[in-house]
Amino acid sequence: MRKGNTANARECALSVLVACRRNGAWADAALKAQLGKCALSAQDAALCSRIVYGVMQNELLLNWYLSAYCTQKLDHLQPPLSDILRIGAYQILFLDKVPDHAAVSESVELCRTNGRSAASGLVNAVLRKVAQNKSNLPPLPEGNIARLSVAYSHPQWLVKKLVSLLGTEEAEAFLRIDNEVSPISVQVNPLKTNEKALVDELRGEGVCVTPHPWVPGCLELSGTGDLTTLSAFYNGRFTVQDAAAHLIVCAADFARGQRVLDVCAAPGGKSFAAAFAMENEGSILSCDLHENKLKRIREGAQRLGITCIETAAVDGRAFREEWAGKFDVVICDVPCSGLGIIRKKPDIRYKDVQEFSALPEIQRAILENSARYVKRGGLLVYSTCTILPEENEQVTDDFLKAHDEFTYEAFSLPNGVSAPGHLTLWPQRDNTDGFYLSRMRRKTHD
Incomplete structure (x- = not known):
């Protein structure tokens, strides 16, 4: 070379x-x-x-x-x-x-x-x-779906799905944003600094910083090069996390002293957000199948100065009797198709659609099992980074039909939007990743 x-x-x-x-x-x-x-x-x-x-x-x-x-x-x-x-x-x-x-x-x-x-x-x-011929290139194929598929390089099955969900005009806006450069979003670590101080520090390191328009403590960065070389990163003053994922704080309503279970925790962003909101007081159990991912969570927690996180290698579908009814908040950020983060992972769009077909069964199994860990009066939070209803509201709606001891509970976003228990965020509407978030309360008496 x-x-x-x-x-x-x-x-x-x-x-x-x-x-x-x-x-x-x-x-x-x-x-x-x-x-x-x-x-x-x-x-x-x-x-x-x-x-x-x-x-x-x-x-x-x-x-x-x-x-x-x-x-x-x-x-x-x-x-x-x-x-x-x-x-x-x-x-x-x-x-x-x-x-x-x-x-x-x-x-x-x-x-x-x-x-x-x-x-x-x-x-x-x-x-x-x-x-x-670049000023006189061949015309795109005829037909709305075929044209959008080629113009924005998304498979036809996904274009059809988006058009059915959003209509042609907004589907095209979604496709267009998928092909834009995704901003690097980070969350301020309030255990070590504040938003103004971090903005000043990053700008002093030559980074272009823009506060997110409606998510407090979220900054969009450009001109960073390798993030890990920044002193602000090394000293744990921020963590990388999209604005949408940070909104788990709104649905979960974390408080100091709580006991929290993060069922599918890797790479750790939601556990870290919980620790920030809890002011590092209480206990957070972060779980994943793979020890190498848990090691990265522990390393991240150490960098951020978080001491309330412990980790456990656990399959989210396997019941642990000793955890039954013990947690104030249980977070289920389940494995999903990832179709809300195509901006960041453009190759997701080319995966075989058949690979997605087994996901709802896995998601339902994790949600069913995780619900058993929520104490009476506690919260169950389900989230994905996809925009497909069959992985989102269809999963939570069906769960609630089978479990009358749980019910959707409204929550509010920082932009004033009130969600009636669940909502989908869209990049073309909300300036975030595509993301589904739901909040379900377990009744005090089953």
């Missing part, structure tokens, strides 16, 4: 995309691992990241245009040629600061450095045609 120029960024990006397709790796994890190996400059690392996410966000659109100029079907090309073509086409069509000739020549070079020299002529010809 060559050193000290932007070609490194392209080679690194190609390695990430190949890892995602061959090994099923998630783009964010594969990118982080690859950047650790490549030792790129900050500028090259930014270009690499932009290419990886840009190709993922626009894959169907890039395929549509490339197919118009390629004599072979893209999925018939030997790997990694299809990704080399997408990398080149993305730069030509979306990155104004990259000259077309550089995008073409460096893509040809990627063929040579990856054992595909024989295909360099094909890559050169196809990308030159894309560059020559």
